[in-house]
Amino acid sequence: MSLPSSGAHRHFIGLMSGTSLDGVDGVLVAFAADGQLQLLQHASRPFADELRAELLALNTAGDNELHRSALAANALAHVYADVVRSLLTQGGMAAADIAAIGAHGQTVRHRPHEFDATGYTIQLNNPALLAELSGVSVVADFRTRDLAAGGQGAPLVPAFHRGVFGRDDRTVAVLNLGGIANLSVLRADGGVLGFDCGPANALMDYWCHRHTGQWYDAGGAWAAQGSIDVRLLAAMLREPFLDLQPPKSTGRDLFNPSWLEQHLALQPDAPIQAKDVQATLAELTALACANDVKRHAADAKTLIVCGGGALNHFLMGRIAAHLPGVQVESSQSHGIDPQQVEAAAFAWLARQCLLGLPGNLASVTGAAGPRILGAIHPA
């Protein structure tokens, strides 16, 4: 993987807890002087049920939010610190060996440019506590500067995708299937387009947990038993966000259980079988993403998929079915575990911040220009 590097600041840790709310993924990476990034260690922690439920609840308005958010952020910092400890132990390294941790935090609201010209994006985090617990400098709060500069504040991974997956002889498309789906279009001339496509695991996980008690549909096996409900699918596909032009980003603010329940309530037929709803949600993700590839990356012959959704065989099959002539493959076949890509991106973003280099791409977020992202909390 070739990424810009000055040779300084060799080892970094990246921590990502994303919109699927499954837990924390962490990586320990080394940057070589020649710009190569090497993934050294990976560790993950699922959230305890109580913390997961509280983080989920904090995505919508509720009682005493400030107090509850502060406590949830503290709890999150402890999970982050636990992942950092594992990474250091696994790598046989000490805190002093790490230049910085890039800690994304937990998005609980994302409303760019709503309500006033700036709007807001909120990632719960306690980087000061994490620095104290880990003894490592922490870079956090990656999104707000881009927002202040008129950008969406998301997605931020396309710049990293370009460094890792970009080719100078062809267009490559990279699809992240986390709680939300986002696409990066990496052109041979270095130009990058990136935006959120719509819902991915956030809705499928909700539905799966409600009806099976499992946090997610492993391999998409349950969805594969269902039939796609064409009326429900057509109704969900009419969601205006799906047809907005980029730059655009979204989150659980829009694609949440109420959004799904409202669509279900409007269906004229008797209740749709639960497994059919699951199949239809997978198809919604597949079609929304495939339509975006056709609209914005028509010349791409390869679609590299990362995020936990790359492990959903049913979903991967449906995406491939809608993109004949495009090779749809997991990032694993490009040497990087799909569940480590985002965490690695935040290690890279932390390094960009320490080096005083921009982390955003104005062509993606719509910001007025390149900006150094993140706030540094020294060890």
Ligand SMILES: Nc1ncnc2c1ncn2[C@@H]1O[C@H](COP(=O)(O)OP(=O)(O)OP(=O)(O)O)[C@@H](O)[C@H]1O
């Ligand atoms: N074996 C599997 N089969 C099917 N789906 C899986 C599997 N493993 C993980 N997933 C899905 O991937 C999700 C986690 O993906 P990931 O960690 O990429 O999301 P995230 O980082 O929280 O999201 P985002 O990219 O939106 O920030 C799980 O919630 C689950 O839905």
Ligand SMILES: CC(=O)N[C@H]1[C@@H]2OC[C@@H](O2)[C@@H](O)[C@@H]1O[C@H](C)C(=O)O
């Ligand atoms: C506000 C926020 O947390 N957005 C996430 C979310 O999860 C996927 C998608 O929506 C993407 O836009 C972003 O995450 C990745 C890491 C990004 O910024 O590129």
